[in-house]
Amino acid sequence: MSIIVISADDRAAEDQIGSRTAEITGYGRLEYGLLKEIAAKYDIEEEKLAEALEREPSLLRGMPPKKWYYYLACIEAEVLERLAADKMVTWSLAAHLYVLGISHALRVRILSDSEKMAKAVAEENGVSLQKARKILAKRQRQRVQWSQAAYGQDETDPALYDLVINLGQIDPDEAAATIAKAVGYRKFEPMTYSRKCLANLLLAAKVKTRLLETMSDIDVQSRDGRVIVTTKALRRDKQKKTLAIKELAGSVEGVNFVEVHFNNDIFKEAAQSLR
Amino acid sequence: MAERLEILLLDDEPIVGKRLKPALEKSGCKVEVFENPLEAMDRLEQKRFDIVVTDIRMDEMDGLQVLERVLAKWPQTKVIMITGYAMMALARESMEKGAFDFIAKPFRPDDLRRVIAKAAKALGSSIDFNTAGSKQS
Numbered sequence: 001m002s003i004i005v006i007s008a009d010d011r012a013a014e015d016q017i018g019s020r021t022a023e024i025t026g027y028g029r030l031e032y033g034l035l036k037e038i039a040a041k042y043d044i045e046e047e048k049l050a051e052a053l054e055r056e057p058s059l060l061r062g063m064p065p066k067k068w069y070y071y072l073a074c075i076e077a078e079v080l081e082r083l084a085a086d087k088m089v090t091w092s093l094a095a096h097l098y099v100l101g102i103s104h105a106l107r108v109r110i111l112s113d114s115e116k117m118a119k120a121v122a123e124e125n126g127v128s129l130q131k132a133r134k135i136l137a138k139r140q141r142q143r144v145q146w147s148q149a150a151y152g153q154d155e156t157d158p159a160l161y162d163l164v165i166n167l168g169q170i171d172p173d174e175a176a177a178t179i180a181k182a183v184g185y186r187k188f189e190p191m192t193y194s195r196k197c198l199a200n201l202l203l204a205a206k207v208k209t210r211l212l213e214t215m216s217d218i219d220v221q222s223r224d225g226r227v228i229v230t231t232k233a234l235r236r237d238k239q240k241k242t243l244a245i246k247e248l249a250g251s252v253e254g255v256n257f258v259e260v261h262f263n264n265d266i267f268k269e270a271a272q273s274l275r
Numbered sequence: 276m277a278e279r280l281e282i283l284l285l286d287d288e289p290i291v292g293k294r295l296k297p298a299l300e301k302s303g304c305k306v307e308v309f310e311n312p313l314e315a316m317d318r319l320e321q322k323r324f325d326i327v328v329t330d331i332r333m334d335e336m337d338g339l340q341v342l343e344r345v346l347a348k349w350p351q352t353k354v355i356m357i358t359g360y361a362m363m364a365l366a367r368e369s370m371e372k373g374a375f376d377f378i379a380k381p382f383r384p385d386d387l388r389r390v391i392a393k394a395a396k397a398l399g400s401s402i403d404f405n406t407a408g409s410k411q412s
Contacts, residue, residue: 103366187367191377192390194366 001087002188007096008110018091020176030090042074070212077205097151104190106183109161113168207249225256280304285315286330298384312336323349331358346373353394
Protein backbone atom coordinates (compact mmCIF):
# COMPACT_ATOMS: atom_id res chain seq x y z
CA MET A 1 0.00 0.00 0.00
CA SER A 2 1.09 3.54 -0.62
CA ILE A 3 1.95 6.68 1.29
CA ILE A 4 0.25 10.05 0.97
CA VAL A 5 2.26 13.17 1.75
CA ILE A 6 0.23 16.37 2.04
CA SER A 7 1.52 19.91 2.23
CA ALA A 8 -0.52 23.13 2.22
CA ASP A 9 -0.02 26.84 2.47
CA ASP A 10 -2.56 26.91 5.29
CA ARG A 11 -2.27 24.77 8.40
CA ALA A 12 -6.02 24.43 8.96
CA ALA A 13 -6.59 23.22 5.39
CA GLU A 14 -3.71 20.76 5.75
CA ASP A 15 -5.27 19.31 8.92
CA GLN A 16 -8.74 19.14 7.44
CA ILE A 17 -7.73 17.43 4.20
CA GLY A 18 -5.15 15.19 5.84
CA SER A 19 -7.70 13.93 8.38
CA ARG A 20 -10.43 13.46 5.78
CA THR A 21 -8.05 11.58 3.44
CA ALA A 22 -7.04 9.28 6.30
CA GLU A 23 -10.72 8.60 7.02
CA ILE A 24 -11.57 7.79 3.39
CA THR A 25 -8.54 5.57 2.75
CA GLY A 26 -8.40 3.98 6.18
CA TYR A 27 -4.69 4.83 6.30
CA GLY A 28 -2.86 5.73 9.50
CA ARG A 29 -2.24 9.40 10.35
CA LEU A 30 1.17 10.87 10.90
CA GLU A 31 1.01 14.50 11.90
CA TYR A 32 1.89 17.09 14.51
CA GLY A 33 0.86 14.79 17.37
CA LEU A 34 3.98 12.72 16.71
CA LEU A 35 6.17 15.55 18.06
CA LYS A 36 5.25 14.56 21.62
CA GLU A 37 6.63 11.05 21.09
CA ILE A 38 9.75 12.37 19.39
CA ALA A 39 10.31 14.86 22.20
CA ALA A 40 10.11 12.09 24.78
CA LYS A 41 12.37 9.73 22.83
CA TYR A 42 15.15 12.26 22.24
CA ASP A 43 14.65 14.25 25.45
CA ILE A 44 13.90 17.48 23.59
CA GLU A 45 11.21 20.03 24.46
CA GLU A 46 8.20 19.50 22.19
CA GLU A 47 7.96 23.28 21.65
CA LYS A 48 11.50 23.31 20.28
CA LEU A 49 10.61 20.65 17.71
CA ALA A 50 7.51 22.60 16.70
CA GLU A 51 9.56 25.77 16.41
CA ALA A 52 12.18 24.02 14.25
CA LEU A 53 9.40 23.09 11.82
CA GLU A 54 8.18 26.66 11.60
CA ARG A 55 11.16 28.98 11.77
CA GLU A 56 14.75 29.25 10.71
CA PRO A 57 17.48 29.03 13.36
CA SER A 58 18.14 32.05 15.50
CA LEU A 59 20.71 32.47 18.22
CA LEU A 60 18.50 35.14 19.80
CA ARG A 61 15.67 32.65 20.28
CA GLY A 62 18.04 30.00 21.61
CA MET A 63 17.86 27.90 18.43
CA PRO A 64 21.41 27.70 17.02
CA PRO A 65 21.74 26.10 13.54
CA LYS A 66 23.41 23.00 14.99
CA LYS A 67 20.41 22.25 17.22
CA TRP A 68 17.94 23.20 14.49
CA TYR A 69 19.40 20.66 12.10
CA TYR A 70 19.47 18.05 14.85
CA TYR A 71 15.81 18.60 15.74
CA LEU A 72 14.79 18.39 12.09
CA ALA A 73 16.85 15.19 11.67
CA CYS A 74 15.11 13.61 14.68
CA ILE A 75 11.70 14.39 13.15
CA GLU A 76 12.78 13.09 9.74
CA ALA A 77 14.11 9.80 11.11
CA GLU A 78 10.98 9.13 13.15
CA VAL A 79 8.59 10.02 10.32
CA LEU A 80 10.47 7.83 7.83
CA GLU A 81 10.50 4.94 10.30
CA ARG A 82 6.71 5.06 10.49
CA LEU A 83 6.22 5.57 6.77
CA ALA A 84 8.06 2.32 6.14
CA ALA A 85 4.96 0.59 7.49
CA ASP A 86 2.95 1.86 4.43
CA LYS A 87 -0.70 2.92 4.39
CA MET A 88 0.01 6.25 6.00
CA VAL A 89 -1.09 9.82 5.39
CA THR A 90 1.35 12.41 6.66
CA TRP A 91 1.18 16.17 6.95
CA SER A 92 2.62 19.01 9.05
CA LEU A 93 5.92 17.18 9.61
CA ALA A 94 7.72 18.47 6.49
CA ALA A 95 7.74 15.03 4.87
CA HIS A 96 7.11 16.65 1.48
CA LEU A 97 10.68 17.96 1.69
CA TYR A 98 12.49 14.72 2.53
CA VAL A 99 10.30 11.90 1.19
CA LEU A 100 11.87 12.29 -2.23
CA GLY A 101 12.26 9.79 -5.06
CA ILE A 102 9.82 7.31 -3.50
CA SER A 103 7.53 6.14 -6.29
CA HIS A 104 4.83 4.84 -3.94
CA ALA A 105 4.52 8.20 -2.18
CA LEU A 106 1.77 10.41 -3.63
CA ARG A 107 2.85 13.97 -2.93
CA VAL A 108 0.06 16.53 -2.77
CA ARG A 109 0.12 20.31 -2.47
CA ILE A 110 -3.01 22.12 -1.33
CA LEU A 111 -3.43 25.75 -2.32
CA SER A 112 -5.90 27.64 -0.18
CA ASP A 113 -8.33 30.20 -1.46
CA SER A 114 -6.08 33.25 -1.12
CA GLU A 115 -8.94 35.76 -0.85
CA LYS A 116 -10.64 33.70 1.85
CA MET A 117 -7.34 33.48 3.72
CA ALA A 118 -6.78 37.23 3.40
CA LYS A 119 -10.25 37.91 4.79
CA ALA A 120 -9.59 35.60 7.73
CA VAL A 121 -6.25 37.29 8.46
CA ALA A 122 -7.85 40.73 8.16
CA GLU A 123 -10.56 39.80 10.68
CA GLU A 124 -8.13 38.06 13.03
CA ASN A 125 -5.71 41.01 13.13
CA GLY A 126 -8.18 43.85 12.65
CA VAL A 127 -6.39 45.10 9.54
CA SER A 128 -7.41 46.00 5.99
CA LEU A 129 -7.58 43.38 3.24
CA GLN A 130 -4.59 44.97 1.55
CA LYS A 131 -2.54 44.70 4.74
CA ALA A 132 -3.72 41.11 5.23
CA ARG A 133 -2.51 40.19 1.74
CA LYS A 134 0.90 41.65 2.61
CA ILE A 135 1.00 39.60 5.81
CA LEU A 136 0.20 36.44 3.82
CA ALA A 137 2.83 37.22 1.19
CA LYS A 138 5.41 37.70 3.95
CA ARG A 139 4.44 34.39 5.56
CA GLN A 140 4.83 32.65 2.23
CA ARG A 141 8.29 34.19 1.70
CA GLN A 142 9.29 32.98 5.15
CA ARG A 143 8.09 29.44 4.36
CA VAL A 144 10.08 29.43 1.12
CA GLN A 145 13.18 30.60 3.00
CA TRP A 146 12.61 28.02 5.72
CA SER A 147 12.18 25.11 3.28
CA GLN A 148 15.24 26.14 1.33
CA ALA A 149 17.38 26.49 4.46
CA ALA A 150 16.16 23.23 5.96
CA TYR A 151 16.06 20.93 2.93
CA GLY A 152 17.31 22.93 -0.05
CA GLN A 153 13.84 22.84 -1.63
CA ASP A 154 11.23 25.50 -2.32
CA GLU A 155 8.07 23.95 -0.93
CA THR A 156 5.88 26.17 -3.10
CA ASP A 157 7.40 24.73 -6.30
CA PRO A 158 4.63 22.67 -7.98
CA ALA A 159 7.26 20.44 -9.61
CA LEU A 160 7.80 18.86 -6.18
CA TYR A 161 4.30 17.38 -6.22
CA ASP A 162 2.29 14.76 -8.08
CA LEU A 163 -0.99 16.56 -7.51
CA VAL A 164 -1.77 20.22 -6.79
CA ILE A 165 -5.30 21.10 -5.66
CA ASN A 166 -6.68 24.62 -5.51
CA LEU A 167 -9.26 24.97 -2.76
CA GLY A 168 -10.50 28.10 -4.47
CA GLN A 169 -12.05 25.74 -7.04
CA ILE A 170 -12.48 22.43 -5.25
CA ASP A 171 -13.97 21.96 -1.79
CA PRO A 172 -11.97 20.09 0.89
CA ASP A 173 -14.11 16.93 0.80
CA GLU A 174 -13.75 16.69 -2.96
CA ALA A 175 -10.01 17.29 -2.58
CA ALA A 176 -9.70 14.40 -0.10
CA ALA A 177 -11.75 12.14 -2.39
CA THR A 178 -9.51 13.06 -5.32
CA ILE A 179 -6.39 12.25 -3.31
CA ALA A 180 -7.86 8.92 -2.18
CA LYS A 181 -8.68 8.03 -5.78
CA ALA A 182 -5.28 9.08 -7.12
CA VAL A 183 -3.37 6.99 -4.59
CA GLY A 184 -5.15 3.94 -5.98
CA TYR A 185 -3.45 4.34 -9.35
CA ARG A 186 -1.16 1.44 -10.06
CA LYS A 187 1.87 3.71 -10.49
CA PHE A 188 1.75 4.53 -6.76
CA GLU A 189 1.90 0.89 -5.67
CA PRO A 190 4.97 -0.02 -3.64
CA MET A 191 7.60 -2.15 -5.36
CA THR A 192 10.92 -3.66 -4.37
CA TYR A 193 12.77 -0.61 -5.72
CA SER A 194 10.65 2.01 -3.96
CA ARG A 195 10.71 0.15 -0.65
CA LYS A 196 14.50 -0.01 -0.90
CA CYS A 197 14.66 3.72 -1.66
CA LEU A 198 12.62 4.40 1.46
CA ALA A 199 14.81 2.06 3.53
CA ASN A 200 17.87 3.93 2.21
CA LEU A 201 16.37 7.30 3.20
CA LEU A 202 15.53 5.94 6.63
CA LEU A 203 19.00 4.58 7.27
CA ALA A 204 20.57 7.87 6.11
CA ALA A 205 18.24 9.82 8.42
CA LYS A 206 19.10 7.59 11.39
CA VAL A 207 22.81 8.04 10.79
CA LYS A 208 22.40 11.80 10.32
CA THR A 209 20.51 12.04 13.61
CA ARG A 210 23.21 10.08 15.43
CA LEU A 211 25.97 12.28 13.99
CA LEU A 212 24.20 15.62 14.41
CA GLU A 213 23.80 14.97 18.10
CA THR A 214 27.45 15.94 18.52
CA MET A 215 28.60 17.22 15.11
CA SER A 216 27.60 19.75 12.49
CA ASP A 217 27.87 20.09 8.67
CA ILE A 218 26.75 16.55 8.06
CA ASP A 219 25.15 15.15 4.94
CA VAL A 220 24.38 11.45 4.68
CA GLN A 221 23.41 9.17 1.84
CA SER A 222 22.91 5.45 2.03
CA ARG A 223 22.39 2.49 -0.22
CA ASP A 224 21.84 -1.07 0.96
CA GLY A 225 23.64 -0.53 4.25
CA ARG A 226 26.52 1.38 2.68
CA VAL A 227 26.64 4.91 4.07
CA ILE A 228 28.40 7.94 2.64
CA VAL A 229 28.90 10.85 5.04
CA THR A 230 29.95 14.21 3.66
CA THR A 231 31.26 16.75 6.12
CA LYS A 232 33.79 19.52 6.67
CA ALA A 233 36.95 19.59 8.77
CA LEU A 234 40.30 21.25 8.92
CA ARG A 235 43.09 19.15 7.49
CA ARG A 236 44.57 18.43 10.90
CA ASP A 237 41.19 17.23 12.22
CA LYS A 238 40.21 15.05 9.28
CA GLN A 239 41.59 11.77 10.57
CA LYS A 240 40.09 12.25 14.02
CA LYS A 241 36.70 13.23 12.57
CA THR A 242 36.72 10.30 10.13
CA LEU A 243 37.29 7.86 12.98
CA ALA A 244 34.57 9.47 15.10
CA ILE A 245 32.07 9.40 12.22
CA LYS A 246 32.88 5.78 11.39
CA GLU A 247 32.40 4.76 14.99
CA LEU A 248 29.13 6.62 15.48
CA ALA A 249 27.62 5.80 12.08
CA GLY A 250 28.77 2.19 12.35
CA SER A 251 26.85 1.82 15.59
CA VAL A 252 23.53 2.42 13.83
CA GLU A 253 21.71 -0.83 13.14
CA GLY A 254 21.75 -1.73 9.45
CA VAL A 255 24.99 0.09 8.61
CA ASN A 256 27.64 -2.24 7.23
CA PHE A 257 30.06 0.17 5.61
CA VAL A 258 30.84 3.85 6.19
CA GLU A 259 32.68 6.13 3.79
CA VAL A 260 33.59 9.68 4.82
CA HIS A 261 34.06 12.49 2.33
CA PHE A 262 35.21 16.02 3.06
CA ASN A 263 33.68 18.92 1.22
CA ASN A 264 35.78 21.79 2.44
CA ASP A 265 35.90 25.45 1.59
CA ILE A 266 39.51 25.48 0.43
CA PHE A 267 39.82 29.27 0.66
CA LYS A 268 38.62 29.27 4.25
CA GLU A 269 40.91 26.35 5.05
CA ALA A 270 43.89 28.18 3.55
CA ALA A 271 43.07 31.34 5.51
CA GLN A 272 42.79 29.33 8.72
CA SER A 273 46.07 27.55 8.16
CA LEU A 274 47.84 30.93 7.90
CA ARG A 275 46.59 32.09 11.30
CA MET B 276 0.44 -23.52 -14.77
CA ALA B 277 3.13 -26.20 -14.98
CA GLU B 278 4.28 -27.93 -11.81
CA ARG B 279 7.55 -26.04 -12.00
CA LEU B 280 7.54 -22.27 -12.44
CA GLU B 281 8.61 -21.45 -15.95
CA ILE B 282 10.68 -18.30 -16.17
CA LEU B 283 12.04 -16.39 -19.14
CA LEU B 284 15.02 -14.26 -18.20
CA LEU B 285 16.03 -11.49 -20.61
CA ASP B 286 19.11 -9.32 -20.11
CA ASP B 287 21.66 -8.24 -22.71
CA GLU B 288 24.45 -8.58 -20.16
CA PRO B 289 25.42 -12.29 -20.25
CA ILE B 290 26.67 -12.21 -16.66
CA VAL B 291 23.13 -11.59 -15.37
CA GLY B 292 21.73 -14.77 -16.91
CA LYS B 293 24.80 -16.72 -15.89
CA ARG B 294 24.39 -15.70 -12.26
CA LEU B 295 20.62 -15.85 -11.95
CA LYS B 296 19.82 -19.03 -13.89
CA PRO B 297 21.51 -21.44 -11.47
CA ALA B 298 20.10 -19.55 -8.48
CA LEU B 299 16.56 -19.84 -9.80
CA GLU B 300 16.97 -23.43 -10.96
CA LYS B 301 18.16 -24.31 -7.49
CA SER B 302 14.82 -23.04 -6.30
CA GLY B 303 13.00 -25.45 -8.55
CA CYS B 304 12.25 -23.13 -11.48
CA LYS B 305 12.68 -23.93 -15.14
CA VAL B 306 14.61 -21.04 -16.66
CA GLU B 307 15.26 -19.99 -20.25
CA VAL B 308 17.81 -17.20 -20.68
CA PHE B 309 17.91 -14.72 -23.59
CA GLU B 310 20.31 -11.88 -24.31
CA ASN B 311 18.50 -10.64 -27.40
CA PRO B 312 15.01 -9.20 -26.88
CA LEU B 313 13.89 -10.07 -30.41
CA GLU B 314 14.77 -13.73 -29.88
CA ALA B 315 13.04 -13.62 -26.52
CA MET B 316 9.91 -12.19 -28.17
CA ASP B 317 9.95 -14.99 -30.76
CA ARG B 318 10.05 -17.52 -27.96
CA LEU B 319 7.25 -15.71 -26.13
CA GLU B 320 5.11 -15.91 -29.26
CA GLN B 321 5.35 -19.70 -29.06
CA LYS B 322 5.16 -20.30 -25.36
CA ARG B 323 3.55 -18.86 -22.26
CA PHE B 324 5.88 -18.39 -19.30
CA ASP B 325 4.65 -17.89 -15.74
CA ILE B 326 7.18 -15.16 -15.13
CA VAL B 327 9.25 -12.93 -17.40
CA VAL B 328 12.21 -11.12 -15.89
CA THR B 329 13.45 -8.40 -18.22
CA ASP B 330 16.11 -5.74 -18.25
CA ILE B 331 14.85 -2.31 -19.36
CA ARG B 332 17.65 -0.71 -21.31
CA MET B 333 18.52 -2.90 -24.30
CA ASP B 334 19.48 -2.00 -27.85
CA GLU B 335 16.97 -3.81 -30.05
CA MET B 336 13.90 -3.30 -27.89
CA ASP B 337 13.50 -1.77 -24.44
CA GLY B 338 12.01 -3.57 -21.45
CA LEU B 339 8.85 -1.47 -21.44
CA GLN B 340 8.05 -2.67 -24.97
CA VAL B 341 8.74 -6.22 -23.87
CA LEU B 342 6.36 -5.69 -20.93
CA GLU B 343 3.57 -4.40 -23.17
CA ARG B 344 3.95 -7.17 -25.71
CA VAL B 345 4.10 -9.93 -23.10
CA LEU B 346 0.98 -8.69 -21.33
CA ALA B 347 -0.88 -8.24 -24.61
CA LYS B 348 -0.18 -11.86 -25.54
CA TRP B 349 -0.19 -13.46 -22.06
CA PRO B 350 -2.11 -11.29 -19.56
CA GLN B 351 -1.58 -13.79 -16.71
CA THR B 352 2.21 -13.67 -16.96
CA LYS B 353 3.97 -11.73 -14.23
CA VAL B 354 6.62 -9.40 -15.59
CA ILE B 355 9.46 -8.27 -13.34
CA MET B 356 11.56 -5.34 -14.49
CA ILE B 357 15.26 -5.06 -13.60
CA THR B 358 17.44 -2.08 -14.42
CA GLY B 359 20.69 -0.37 -13.62
CA TYR B 360 19.06 2.97 -14.48
CA ALA B 361 16.33 2.97 -11.86
CA MET B 362 14.49 6.25 -11.49
CA MET B 363 11.14 7.11 -9.99
CA ALA B 364 9.52 8.04 -13.30
CA LEU B 365 10.62 4.78 -14.94
CA ALA B 366 9.46 2.76 -11.95
CA ARG B 367 6.05 4.41 -12.04
CA GLU B 368 5.72 3.96 -15.79
CA SER B 369 6.56 0.27 -15.45
CA MET B 370 3.95 -0.24 -12.74
CA GLU B 371 1.36 1.70 -14.71
CA LYS B 372 1.98 -0.53 -17.71
CA GLY B 373 1.37 -3.60 -15.61
CA ALA B 374 4.76 -4.72 -14.28
CA PHE B 375 4.53 -7.02 -11.29
CA ASP B 376 7.60 -5.52 -9.65
CA PHE B 377 10.60 -3.34 -10.36
CA ILE B 378 14.10 -4.04 -9.04
CA ALA B 379 17.18 -1.82 -9.26
CA LYS B 380 20.54 -3.36 -10.15
CA PRO B 381 22.76 -4.38 -8.53
CA PHE B 382 20.74 -6.86 -6.55
CA ARG B 383 21.47 -10.19 -4.94
CA PRO B 384 19.97 -13.39 -6.39
CA ASP B 385 18.05 -13.70 -3.11
CA ASP B 386 16.32 -10.38 -3.80
CA LEU B 387 15.01 -11.73 -7.09
CA ARG B 388 14.08 -15.07 -5.51
CA ARG B 389 11.96 -13.18 -2.99
CA VAL B 390 10.11 -11.30 -5.74
CA ILE B 391 9.64 -14.48 -7.73
CA ALA B 392 8.23 -16.18 -4.65
CA LYS B 393 5.74 -13.32 -4.38
CA ALA B 394 4.84 -13.66 -8.07
CA ALA B 395 4.44 -17.42 -7.68
CA LYS B 396 2.03 -16.82 -4.80
CA ALA B 397 0.07 -14.32 -6.89
CA LEU B 398 -0.16 -16.98 -9.61
CA GLY B 399 -1.58 -19.39 -7.09
CA SER B 400 1.49 -21.61 -7.17
CA SER B 401 1.61 -24.28 -4.54
CA ILE B 402 5.40 -24.39 -4.81
CA ASP B 403 7.01 -23.57 -1.51
CA PHE B 404 9.70 -21.38 -2.96
CA ASN B 405 11.71 -21.29 0.22
CA THR B 406 12.12 -25.03 0.38
CA ALA B 407 11.95 -25.90 -3.33
CA GLY B 408 15.72 -25.53 -3.68
CA SER B 409 16.52 -28.02 -0.98
CA LYS B 410 13.88 -30.44 -2.32
CA GLN B 411 15.36 -30.33 -5.78
CA SER B 412 18.95 -30.78 -4.78
